[in-house]
Amino acid sequence: MFRKDRSDEPIYWGLFGAGGMVVAIALPVIILATMGLTHSLTDTVMFGEIILSPLPSLVFISLMILCTWHALHRVYHTLHDLNVHVGTLHHLVIYGLAALISLAFIVCWAILVFKNIF
Amino acid sequence: MxxxxxxxxxxxxxxxxxxxxxxxxxxxxxxxxxxxxxxxxxxxxxxxxxxxxxxxxxxxxxxxxxxxxxxxxxxxxxxxxxxxxxxxxxxxxxxxxxxxxxxxDLSDFIEKLERIKPYIIPKKGESQPGEQREYIQTPAQLEKYRQFSMCINCGICYAACPQYKLNKEFLGPAALTLIYRYNEDSRDGGKEERMKLVNQDTGVWSCSFVGYCSECCPKGVDPASAIQLGKVESAKDYLISMFKKKGE
Missing domain, CATH: 3.10.20.30 (Beta-grasp domain)
Structure with a gap:
């Protein structure tokens, strides 16, 4: 997993960058668009209907997954700044957690879609 | 008075x-x-x-x-x-x-400068050993790296860098900036060699983009931006290497 000649950081940096973009640009647009569609953020029933339908929920869950990778990448590097020198264990725990949360999101989405279909 | x-x-x-x-x-x-x-x-x-x-x-x-x-x-x-x-x-x-x-004692910095080969390495097959000729460059090609060539190797960016403070193995702002400067030079052919240093954990990936190096640089070189651009280059290199491995 760890290679001295080449860092595997480009993968995590890519996900981190994508997550950052999502938080800064896509998320506000989606929230505003949903507000526009429901005419109110307090109309939770309609908001739920929109966000829980298959396609919007897929978009929403993809965004959440990218946010997760962004946040945990930050945690990983902040550990280093706090003088906790990160090694294989930190790497596995933090990015493993990101992978687990991503998996949980995907499972949630799958359950949702199946519930809607059947 | x-x-x-x-x-x-x-x-x-x-x-x-x-x-x-x-x-x-x-x-x-x-x-x-x-x-x-x-x-x-x-x-x-x-x-x-x-x-x-x-x-x-x-x-x-x-x-x-x-x-x-x-x-x-x-x-x-x-x-x-x-x-x-x-x-x-x-x-x-x-x-x-x-x-x-x-x-x-700046020897660590000087050793890093030497390691990155901060000089133009001729492209393979472009010139014969000992041959002397002009290598033409357009103003647009010059502009790609000009800012990063203003470095005077004073070491101020290393004193500013919180990552170099924590880990002396980190190649550091000035060395990575000079790598970018020579890699982007249209007359240079040493990019492949230098990318090996950039791609390591101690290369661009040790930088967490604090940006204090650029704030302190007395020559307005902006090492932080050179390192960010280096990360993009390194990420591209990573993708290419994945496909190359499969082809072998």
Whole structure:
């Protein structure tokens, strides 16, 4: 997993960058668009209907997954700044957690879609 | 009329002192007095044993880097008028071992500079050994790296860098900036060789984009942006290498 000649950081940096973009640009647009569609953020029933339908929920869950990778990448590097020198264990725990949360999101989405279909 | 300012200098003489200590001086200054001139006047009139490096007096040689009130600066480009009404505290450049007074040991930085091959490596097959000819470059090609070629190797970005402070294996701002400068030069053919250093954990990936190097750089080089651009190059290189591996 760890290679001295080449860092595997480009993968995590890519996900981190994508997550950052999502938080800064896509998320506000989606929230505003949903507000526009429901005419109110307090109309939770309609908001739920929109966000829980298959396609919007897929978009929403993809965004959440990218946010997760962004946040945990930050945690990983902040550990280093706090003088906790990160090694294989930190790497596995933090990015493993990101992978687990991503998996949980995907499972949630799958359950949702199946519930809607059947 | 000359004003006065108190300058405290961190002293360390390895043959006499167990640890660094402070010595304060009163210095007269005018609008034009630089910190380097003030240190020279201290050495000439008050404390002849005070040691510091300097040469050109005009922000070209990169010798007189030191910490001024905790901020890494060139002494020749720092003016006492900007500290009117305050005291000044001068310490050797941070993140480097102190040799004596304000003189630091820059060998780690120099070794890194050598390692990155900061010179134009001719492209393979483009010229014969010993052949002398012109290598034409357009202004647009020059503009791609011009800003990053302004580095004077003063080491101030290393004193500013929190990541270099934590891990001395990190190649550091100036070396990575110079890698980018030569890689982007249309006459250069050494990119493949240098990318091996960029791609490592101790290359661009040790940088967490704090950006203080760019804030402190006395030549406006902006090393942080060169490193970010280097990350993009390294990420591209990573993707390409994945496909190359499969093809083999």
């Amino acid at each position: 000359a004003d006065k300012i108190k300058i405290t200098v961190q002293r360390y003489r390895p043959e006499q002192d167990r640890e660094p200590w402070d010595q304060s001086f009163e210095v007269e200054y005018t609008r034009e007095t630089s910190l380097l001139e003030a240190l020279n006047s201290i050495k000439d009139t008050q404390e002849p044993t005070l040691s510091f490096r300097w040469s050109c007096r005009m922000a070209i040689c990169g010798s007189c880097g030191m910490m001024v009130n905790g901020v890494p600066k060139l002494a020749c480009k720092t003016f006492l008028r900007d500290y009117a009404g305050q005291e000044m505290r001068i310490e050797p450049l941070a993140n480097f071992p102190v040799e004596r007074d304000l003189v630091v």
